[in-house]
Amino acid sequence: MADPSPAAGFEPRPIRTASAAQQIADQIRVSILSGELAAGHRLPSEVDLAEEYGVSRGTVRETMKILAAAQLVQPARGATGGTFVRHPDPDVLATTLAETLALWSHTGSTTLGEVDDARAWIEEGCVRRAAVVRDEDDLAAIRAAVEALEPPPAALDDILAIDLDFHVAVSRAAHNAVLELAMRAVHLVRPYTNTVLMELLDYALIAAQHRGIFEGIEARDPDRAAAALGVHLSYLVEHRDRALAERPAIDVPLATLRAEAHPAVEQARARILRGDR
Secondary structure, eight states: OOOOOOOTTTOOOOOOOOOOOHHHHHHHHHHHHEEEEEEEEBBOHEEEEEHHTTTHHHHHHHHOOOOOOOTTTEOSTTTTEEEEHHHOHHHHHHHHHHHHHHHHHHHHBBHHHHHHHHHHHHHHHHHHHHHHHHHHHHHHHHHHHHHHHHHHOHHHHHHHHHHHHHHHHHHHHHHHHHHHHHHHHHHHHHHHGGGGGGGGGGHHHHHHHHHHHHHHTTTTTTHHHHHHHHHHHHHHHHHHHHHHTTTTTGGGGGGGOOOTOOOHHHHHHHHHTTTOO
């Protein structure tokens, strides 16, 4: 027979539902995303929206704050003013999403090994595509990052910045927004994943590996560029495994990694988030 007494430790919590302002904002957001409300469309007035939804004007004002924070509406003053639908800047959205993915990887159970595996697959796609579609501006950006590491500077923070410049330039040369977004998310966690092996690397050899990738892209040879990337990543994995000793990378959560190896790690992240070119 079941025990009719209350379960030990069980404590009911109040049921919460989304506020009226949030529900209205969600409806408007869906209409914007579906194209029903186009950029430049003026929304009904505060008074009209309050009447249509059966809520107070204060609730409508809160709705507009929610939408404005998401960069989906913009108020304008004057006789022809009002609240207008806007579409967020794609670069801003990409940066926000990339940073969200990076934060998610740190707060969840994502491991160093998972990041390395994802990077290998995504970056090979970038390298292969860059070898086909790159233009002269792309080559100039990649070449500049290659030459900046020949010879490597003395400070590890400077090396980290140049390394990020190189790999970001390669991902941009693929001219594929989805691939670049995925790589941006990876780059945002790399300053932390690099902490386990930076002291072990031969940066003159890294510079040569970067040049090999560049030369494959310059020659419009996807196989050559991908093979050079494979050499580079294998070298990094080998030294990562040495640094971890008996700990498999798949068992090392990102949340346990810190940035002590490079005090300027946040500056490196800022370069990616700003989209420095």
